[in-house]
Amino acid sequence: MGNDKMSRIRLQVMWDRLLSVVEEQAQTLVRTAFSTSTREAGDVSAGVFDLAGRMLAQAVTGTPGHINSMARAVVHFMDVFPVADMNEGDVYITNDPWRGTGHLHDFTVVTPAFREGRIVALFACTSHVVDIGGIGQSPEGRQVYHEGLFVPIMPLALRGEMNGWLLNLIRANVREPVQVEGDIYALAACNEIGAKRLFAMMDENDIETLDALGAFIIDQSHAAITAAINALPQGQWSHSMRIDGYSEPIDLVASLTIANGRVHVDYEGSSGVSEFGINCPMCYTEAYTAFGVKCVVAPDIPNNAGTLDAITVCAPEHTIVNAPHPCAVVARSTIGHMLPDVVFGCLHQALPDRVPAEGTSNLWNLKFGAGHGITSQGPSSDTPFMVMSFHSGGAGARPHLDGLSATPYPSGVRNVPVEITEAITPIVIWRKELRIDSGGAGAQRGGLGQSMLISNREGAPTGLFATFERVHFPARGRNGGGPGTCGVVALESGKTLRNKGFQIVPGDDRLVIEMPGGGGYGDPLTRDPEAVASDVALGFVSIESAVADYGVVLDQNARVDVAATQTRRQKRHVP
Numbered sequence: 316m317g318n319d320k321m322s323r324i325r326l327q328v329m330w331d332r333l334l335s336v337v338e339e340q341a342q343t344l345v346r347t348a349f350s351t352s353t354r355e356a357g358d359v360s361a362g363v364f365d366l367a368g369r370m371l372a373q374a375v376t377g378t379p380g381h382i383n384s385m386a387r388a389v390v391h392f393m394d395v396f397p398v399a400d401m402n403e404g405d406v407y408i409t410n411d412p413w414r415g416t417g418h419l420h421d422f423t424v425v426t427p428a429f430r431e432g433r434i435v436a437l438f439a440c441t442s443h444v445v446d447i448g449g450i451g452q453s454p455e456g457r458q459v460y461h462e463g464l465f466v467p468i469m470p471l472a473l474r475g476e477m478n479g480w481l482l483n484l485i486r487a488n489v490r491e492p493v494q495v496e497g498d499i500y501a502l503a504a505c506n507e508i509g510a511k512r513l514f515a516m517m518d519e520n521d522i523e524t525l526d527a528l529g530a531f532i533i534d535q536s537h538a539a540i541t542a543a544i545n546a547l548p549q550g551q552w553s554h555s556m557r558i559d560g561y562s563e564p565i566d567l568v569a570s571l572t573i574a575n576g577r578v579h580v581d582y583e584g585s586s587g588v589s590e591f592g593i594n595c596p597m598c599y600t601e602a603y604t605a606f607g608v609k610c611v612v613a614p615d616i617p618n619n620a621g622t623l624d625a626i627t628v629c630a631p632e633h634t635i636v637n638a639p640h641p642c643a644v645v646a647r648s649t650i651g652h653m654l655p656d657v658v659f660g661c662l663h664q665a666l667p668d669r670v671p672a673e674g675t676s677n678l679w680n681l682k683f684g685a686g687h688g689i690t691s692q693g694p695s696s697d698t699p700f701m702v703m704s705f706h707s708g709g710a711g712a713r714p715h716l717d718g719l720s721a722t723p724y725p726s727g728v729r730n731v732p733v734e735i736t737e738a739i740t741p742i743v744i745w746r747k748e749l750r751i752d753s754g755g756a757g758a759q760r761g762g763l764g765q766s767m768l769i770s771n772r773e774g775a776p777t778g779l780f781a782t783f784e785r786v787h788f789p790a791r792g793r794n795g796g797g798p799g800t801c802g803v804v805a806l807e808s809g810k811t812l813r814n815k816g817f818q819i820v821p822g823d824d825r826l827v828i829e830m831p832g833g834g835g836y837g838d839p840l841t842r843d844p845e846a847v848a849s850d851v852a853l854g855f856v857s858i859e860s861a862v863a864d865y866g867v868v869l870d871q872n873a874r875v876d877v878a879a880t881q882t883r884r885q886k887r888h889v890p
Contacts, residue, residue, distance in 0.1 A: 325520070326531045332516050333372045333528070334617070337361050340438065340509030341374035347504055349497030350445040355735050356705040356728040360385045360416075361505060363513065364437040365529040368393050369620035371436075372532070378727045380651055381441040383602030384416040385423055386623055389439050391415075392425045395468045403429035404475030406503050409468040410447065412459065413640055417599035417647045419447045419463045422499060424471060426506035430514050436525055438506040438513075444495045446701045448488040451689065452682040452780040453817040454561060454592035454646040462592060462645045464488040471503060490686070490701050536621030541576035543613045544625060547665065549573050554660030555584070556673070558653055559787045561591040561815045565635055567653060571608075571661035578608050580658060582630035582637070593782070593815070594638030595650040601628045606725055607655030611662050611670055646782040646815075648726070652677045653784065655725045656711075663793065668714045672761060672793040672834030675708030677784035678726055679802065679830045681769070683742060683777050690776040690819060697775035700740045704731045708785065708830035709754050709762030712796060718762030718833035720749055720855075743772045750800070750829055752857050755789075756864035757796030757835020758842045763855055764802065764830030774822040779812070785831035786814040796835030797864065803829035839865045840884050844875040 341361035345354060352358040360381035362373040368390035373382050391414035392407050407425045409415050415423040420443050428436045449456065449463030456462045464485065470478050485499070486492040522528070555568040568584035588594050605626040609618065616622050630637035635650055659670040684690075686699025707723035707730060721730060733744040746768040755761035771777045783802055790799040804812040807825040812818050820826045847867040850856035861867045866887050868879035 326528055329516065329520055329528050330532055333363065336509055336512040336516060337363050337372045337374040338376060339512055340440065340505050341376035343508040344440055344442060344501050344505035345376065347501040348442060349494040349501070350443070351731050351735055351739070352443040352445060352703055352705065353498060353501070355731045358443040358705070358728050359441060361440040361509065362386065362438070363509060364389045364439060365525055366398050366434065366437070368437070369529070369533060371525065371529050371619055373618050379606035379725060380599055380602050380648065381416050381421065382618065383605050383623065384598040385439055385441050386620065387598055387601065388415050388423055389425055389437055392468055398427070398434060401427040401434060402474050403432070404472060405470065406472040406506070407468060408466060408471040408499070410466045411468065412644050412647070413596050413598065414468060416441050417596050417651065418644045419449070419459065419465060420444055420645070422502060424502040424506060426503065426510065428510035428513060430517065435517070436513060438509040440502050440505050442498050442502055444498050445703060446489045446491045446495060448490070451684055451701070451817070452645065452703065454643065454649070454782055455816050456592045456643040456645060457590055458641045458643055460641060462643060471499070532619060533621035536617055536619050537625060539616045540613045540622045540625045543616065544573060544576050544578055547573050547612065550665065552661040552664040554657055554664070556653065556657050556660065557788050559784050559814055561589055561593050564788065565589070565650070567636070567650070567657045569657045569661055571658065573665065577625050577627060578612065579627045580604050580608070582634060585630065585634045585636050588633050588635055588638045588642050592643030592645040593635070593647070593649040594642040594644050595636050595647040596644055597630065597637045599647050599651045600630060600636040600654065603651045603654040603725065604628045604658060607658035610655065611659070611666065649677055649782055649784055652726055671713045671718065672711035672755065672757070672796050672836045673790035674711035674718060674724055674762065674833040675764060675785050675790060675799070675831045676725065678723055678728070679706050679708055679783055679828065680704065681706060681828070682780035682782070683740065684780065685771070685775060685777050689778045697773055698741045702736060702740050702742070704736045706730050706765060706767070706830065708764035708802065709799060709833035711790060711793070711833040712755065712757050712759035712761045712836035714836060715759065717760045718754060720754070720763040721765045722762060741771050741773045741775065742769060742777070744769050745825065749855065750832065751854055752860045753800040753830070753832030754855065755792045755797040755799040755832060755835030756839035756860070757792055758837030758839065759796070759835065760842070760850065760855070761790065761792070761796070761799045761833035761835045764800070764832045766830070767828040768807070768825055769828065770825040771820070771822055776822045777820045779818050779820055779826065781813060781815050781818060783814040790831060790834040792834035793836050795838040797839060799832030799834050802831040803827065840887055844880050848873065848875050
């Protein structure tokens with residue numbers, strides 16, 4: 316019995332060590348990458364897999380969309396390159412949206428790890444590259460063929476020899492060849508570091524394979540999430556959400572079932588595929604659905620094959636959440652990032668006071684480009700460039716806490732510092748600040764969006780590849796909380812721009828971006844008046860909103876007028 320206990324402790328120690336291995340793997344990718352999406356925003360994933368293609372551990376650094384879709388991607392690599400046919404020094408690559416992580420801008424790299432001539436594991440990682448050719452980052456393409464270079468699962472290296480022909484092909488098809496090639500080498504390097512750290516762990520613990528450790532990880536994780544699911548109310552709940560879409564609104568509809576140690580989500584009833592590039596492949600739908608479920612049901616249980624297998628997802632083909640090849644998918648995050656909110660709407664019915672209000676959810680990334688064929692048709696002295704800068708609106712208020720402001724949830728990426736964007740492009744960001752009154756009113760206030768003012772320092776036109784949501788349909792509050800404020804995309808001169816599609820910002824004008832806020836939670840009239848006064852002092856809430864939305868009256872010194880506040884709130888409560 317004592318030996319068995321010691322064995323479990325030893326396995327747990329190795330499990331913890333494995334988590335540190337994949338975290339160093341991810342950090343290597345971040346430190347060596349060329350593009351801002353990886354280096355500054357952390358739009359990556361990294362993990363280690365057993366020889367059956369099951370994810371044993373994932374790095375904390377990274378995004379749920381990449382991590383959870385990559386978790387299912389490795390088996391596709393193994394279909395093309397069986398383990399028995401792999402050799403030391405091999406590296407495999409793809410950006411196949413349906414076998415990778417959802418769109419062509421994401422490269423996934425898989426590397427077999429050989430120790431003393433024997434394969435012991437597979438390392439995988441994903442990164443978003445700044446450009447992949449095609450029409451750029453705009454969702455106006457009608458097929459995946461419009462969106463750039465499609466690299467099927469193939470060798471990046473064989474027996475240690477890089478595939479120079481593939482690298483030549485990639486360089487010839489992208490606008491930023493140095494950045495893209497640099498990111499590909501970073502992907503290969505991070506897997507190599509992961510393997511070295513794994514071998515060191517195996518040497519220290521005197522183990523020849525990961526068989527026992529892998530079985531322990533998966534069995535323990537599966538048992539834990541099964542117990543967590545079985546402790547929940549059993550049944551079925553449905554929810555829907557309408558979002559902006561491209562040419563017309565989109566309905567996301569989900570039915571969630573909790574039964575027999577599993578959570579199943581069915582998207583029957585969701586809108587059909589779009590003719591534009593906002594479609595979502597099933598792998599990405601599965602990724603963000605599973606993330607939404609885990610955030611509520613099992614947030615503390617490690618994410619691996621054992622936990623992911625307890626969450627199943629289905630959707631009719633040819634719907635916006637299960638778009639088949641060759642649908643355009645470049646902006647699949649437009650849909651994918653909204654799915655946790657839909658899942659939360661189902662879970663709120665089963666688990667009151669456990670889930671937040673709706674948030675901005677979809678990233679408000681600033682995707683700019685300039686140069687021949689983008690903003691000019693001939694030679695120009697203006698600087699050509701392609702860049703993506705990550706930014707976000709407000710998250711939904713939580714049952715007992717305010718929503719997080721300017722926080723990219725559920726993507727988990729970081730906002731890119733304005734100085735980085737300004738250093739590598741002619742872009743100038745004149746203003747970046749929290750947007751007052753954008754968070755939905757509630758006992759817990761929704762998170763605030765951001766306000767930005769942007770131009771080109773060369774006075775040249777700049778192409779904007781817009782993929783914004785929550786411009787027409789705001790994030791809804793929960794339990795009596797108010798909606799967040801809708802987003803705005805416009806020129807300083809007064810013209811309103813479309814929230815999706817390619818548009819030109821004239822060189823003599825400036826782009827105005829007002830990001831949405833998250834929904835509030837609970838009755839605003841029950842919010843602590845002192846919290847409202849603090850919000851006013853910090854510039855989060857205006858004096859007018861304090862009175863109109865929260866029933867809080869402030870005196871000339873910006874202190875709460877207790878008597879006037881009580882009177883006003885009492886009047887508001889009278890039917």
